[in-house]
Amino acid sequence: MTVAHTGSEARIVVIMPAFNEREAIENVIKEVHTALPAATCLVVDDGSLDDTAAIARRAGAAVIELPVNLGVGGAMRAGYRFALVNGYDVAVQIDADGQHDPSSVPAMVAQLVTADIVIGARFAGVGDYSVSGPRWWAMSFLSAVLSRAARRRLTDTTSGFKACGPRAIELLAREMPAEYLGDTIEALVIALKNGLIVDQYPVAMRPRAGGQPSHNPMKSAIYLVRGVFALAVAFIRPVGGARA
Amino acid sequence: MSTFSYILGIVAASFTFIIVIDMLRRQRLRERHAIWWITGAILALIVGIFPALLDAIAAVIGIDVPINLVFFVSIAILVLVCIQHSAELTKTERQIRVLVEESALLSKRVRDLEDRA
Numbered sequence: 001m002t003v004a005h006t007g008s009e010a011r012i013v014v015i016m017p018a019f020n021e022r023e024a025i026e027n028v029i030k031e032v033h034t035a036l037p038a039a040t041c042l043v044v045d046d047g048s049l050d051d052t053a054a055i056a057r058r059a060g061a062a063v064i065e066l067p068v069n070l071g072v073g074g075a076m077r078a079g080y081r082f083a084l085v086n087g088y089d090v091a092v093q094i095d096a097d098g099q100h101d102p103s104s105v106p107a108m109v110a111q112l113v114t115a116d117i118v119i120g121a122r123f124a125g126v127g128d129y130s131v132s133g134p135r136w137w138a139m140s141f142l143s144a145v146l147s148r149a150a151r152r153r154l155t156d157t158t159s160g161f162k163a164c165g166p167r168a169i170e171l172l173a174r175e176m177p178a179e180y181l182g183d184t185i186e187a188l189v190i191a192l193k194n195g196l197i198v199d200q201y202p203v204a205m206r207p208r209a210g211g212q213p214s215h216n217p218m219k220s221a222i223y224l225v226r227g228v229f230a231l232a233v234a235f236i237r238p239v240g241g242a243r244a
Numbered sequence: 245m246s247t248f249s250y251i252l253g254i255v256a257a258s259f260t261f262i263i264v265i266d267m268l269r270r271q272r273l274r275e276r277h278a279i280w281w282i283t284g285a286i287l288a289l290i291v292g293i294f295p296a297l298l299d300a301i302a303a304v305i306g307i308d309v310p311i312n313l314v315f316f317v318s319i320a321i322l323v324l325v326c327i328q329h330s331a332e333l334t335k336t337e338r339q340i341r342v343l344v345e346e347s348a349l350l351s352k353r354v355r356d357l358e359d360r361a
């Protein structure tokens with residue numbers, strides 16, 4: 001529907017938001033190059049305190065270094081703007097910590113023929129990754145609400161693994177929110193409100209390849225309340241009301 | 245309490261609540277700044293609708309004049325907001341400083357490149 005030619009003809013950029021990922025990033029970049037030899041790999045280094053940017057550059061990635069930390073939403077917005085001004089047809093967002101398997105990307109990109117955004121989703125029958133407690137309740141609730149809005153089953157709406165077609169790139173370069181959970185929940189609501197088609201592709205989630213995750217169990221409880229609040233606010237927002 | 249002051253309390257609280265939600269909706273206010281005002285407005289609304297609740301809570305925690313509880317909670321919220329704003333201002337100042345440094349370094353690099361060309 002949106003990408004006329006997927007596979008070899010589409011110009012693909014793989015965007016990796018990274019914060020202090022020196023241990024894992026080199027291998028992830030190599031895997032991306034193996035899975036998609038023709039794609040550009042763009043690392044958005046979000047004010048890392050370690051040598052993430054230098055390692056990424058040495059591994060052959062294009063690197064944008066943000067002088068101050070903007071969070072995943074701000075970093076991805078810079079990434080989508082890069083994709084837009086450089087005329088890419090497809091932008092894939094993937095974690096720099098090795099949790100997402102780049103070998104799933106070609107299948108996700110192929111699915112962009114019938115969708116504008118394809119989420120690489122856990123809990124869809126592939127893999128055995130599990131989450132429990134408040135974080136799980138929050139994730140199920142958010143997914144249930146967004147599935148209704150998308151009119152198809154979405155099992156992992158807080159996933160940071162996504163493939164976007166041209167319409168989604170154009171929209172997110174302009175309206176990607178920098179709020180809490182804005183890069184996942186609110187971005188999907190914005191896409192749906194603008195009439196984009198959101199679908200998913202089942203993936204397995206791997207353990208972190210090294211370094212520290214950015215959340216802990218205490219934050220997970222707050223996640224429940226803030227997630228529901230973020231979703232409610234996203235739904236009452238007017239269409240096209242983004243501020244830079 | 246007269247019916248007028250009863251209605252006035254509820255109207256004022258609802259008005260604040262609606263304004264905050266609308267500013268949030270139109271992205272004039274960020275979620276983390278809005279949260280205190282929403283908390284305050286909801287508390288004011290509850291106490292406005294059920295004034296007896298205020299008297300009961302004040303009695304339980306041993307405050308003789310219930311209105312003092314209102315003052316205490318209001319001032320507490322304002323103090324928290326002020327602290328949050330000071331922290332945000334500090335962060336913003338640091339970010340601006342980093343951006344200015346970055347921009348100065350970049351313009352030097354550009355000038356060096358121009359000189360070499």
Ligand SMILES: Nc1nc2c(ncn2[C@@H]2O[C@H](COP(=O)(O)OP(=O)(O)O)[C@@H](O)[C@H]2O)c(=O)[nH]1
Pocket residue numbers: 016017018019020021044045046069070071072073075076094095096097099160212213214215
């Ligand atoms: N741009 C940016 N990326 C971040 C930040 N914090 C974490 N990330 C990246 O976001 C991805 C997911 O982070 P992670 O901590 O593993 O979260 P999780 O996968 O949800 O557990 C990784 O690629 C991180 O490098 C940040 O402050 N800014």
Ligand SMILES: [Mg+2]
Pocket residue numbers: 095097099208213
């Ligand atoms: Mg991770």
